[in-house]
Amino acid sequence: MKLVLETRNINKHFYKPKDFHVLKDISFGIQPGEFTSIVGKSGCGKSTLLYILSTMDTEYTGELYLNDQLITGKSHEELSRIRNRHIGFVFQFHYLLAEFSVLENVMLPAKKLAEKSLKEIEHDAHEKLKMLHIGHLAQQRASRISGGEKQRVAIARALINNPTILMGDEPTGNLDSHNSENVFNIFRNLAQEKGLSLLVVTHDNDFAKRTDRIIEMEDGNILK
């Protein structure tokens, strides 16, 4: 079956302060519509792996494929475009541009992509916000809304270009249980209803247990 994301023998070293083999021969694939979580202890390399998968980190050996296309070795300029077009990213800290309105934050990646007219982008952004039940916040300043709302805005921003895969680095790590539940349900729906692939790094075992697939990591290896 066609894989959305595939890694082959990915190895990574940290050279500072001393040589440390952080990822060892990582090979796995993610199927379309699959909701996957990566779990493991602190320092097992799960975040490092996610940054490599997100194409932001390019200092590794091995091969990374996105939609059966080799990503490894492409220029930063091309990688930026791939990130923009195919990958949505949600961080632990909700990272919005504080001076911009919620709507502008959501529209930004689409404006960069510039595949649609400004009107369509605005319409799409409103759609995404409504889907996440925060349509009423559109004109608010991003710095003026609560943590749970911010995370939902970040998800809307990640979805604006209809990416192939959504990646999350502890997306619920900084949220209370109610908001965590909320975010989980959003992810669940995206996977089930929209067929979006999801890859989430998490500490939260309850969260991980309810995903389709758990990748457990230890000392730079995938356990299962």
Add this chain to the structure above:
Amino acid sequence: MTNWSVILKIARTHLTTKMKSTVTAALGVTFGIGAYITMAGFMTGLNNLLDGLTLNRTPHVRLYNEIAPSKKQPVSLYTDFKGAFNVVTSIKPKETQIKIHNALPILKYLKTNDDVKGATPQLQAQIFYLSGSIELGGILIGADIMEEARLSNINDYIVTGSTEALKNNANGILLGAGLADKMSLSVGDRIQVATVSGSIFPLKIVGIYQSGLAEIDNSQSYVNLKTAQRILGQPENYITDIHIKLFDIEAAPAMAKRWERQFDIQAIDIKEANAQFETGSSIRNLITYAVSLTLLIVAGFGIYNILNMLIYEKMKDIAILKATGFSGRDVSLIFISQAVIIGLLGGILGLMVGFGLSVLIDNTPFETEALPTIKTYPINYNPLYYAIGIGFAILSTFIAGYLPANKAKNMDPIKIIRGT
């Protein structure tokens, strides 16, 4: 592909939310450019004034006959003495006329030359000014006064009367201000001039001119060329000087050399005659640029600092932008465009401030004996300085913005995201 509308939108948002530092940075540029425009305008205005004092009065090339001993004595032409060591003592110049030979054909030739803006004949003669019992030595210049007025700025120095009045009066004289003072004469009075040979000629004062150089004002006067020839009892082709204005002053030395050979005459060019003025002007220009450059560099450092701080403040934003698909180049363009916007706004404001100060200086009273027609400080409104000003504002802010922007470009988003 660069998406300018998004980049500029982000740049603008950064600038407007940090209004205080934006304004501070822009005012730094404004100050630098404003000072540059004012200084350049004032300094070059002053330069032009000082140059005008002498240079505009000096012809680009002056042709005249000089009485000098022959360079080649007859003995050296005599082949029998060739190779011998000849000593000629007590060499004296040959008696010759002071007038230019073939002056009228030369003048006619020069007037048809494409490089020549104009050529005027002059007759300069030593005379005595007589008024009552007073007798003063001086120089009388016979000139084609309307042509003179067209080619030099003699009109600026005529305190009372006019060049037309002289032209219309065959017995008129434009008297030097110093002479008029000494002899207590004014326009309408009569004065007599005596030539070296003794003949006396009455003239009517139609104007007073004050060049600002005392030695000229105390001795020199203008009459019509024909009047001068009549006073001296000489025919119409008696011309002692030909003054030439060229279209391009830079060509003066070469032209002078050419004509010297062509007409077998002495020719002196403006550069040779006024070398020190050139030096003075260029040094004043150098000072203007050095001071303005310093001001702009200081402003540039201000911008550099502010942008540098902004980039540390916006580290998270940079990480998000990079994570959501903005390339390093996009990010650096965001910051560079902020710097250039600051430069452009500050620069335009600086041009306006500079223009305002120039107008102020231009209207400040400045009266001096030396310059009778000048009533306020001189200012040069050359658009070139405004173009240089805005160009420099953009260039310096671009450089000041480039370094921090480059830092932002190379920031690793992972390190920023992990660091928190």
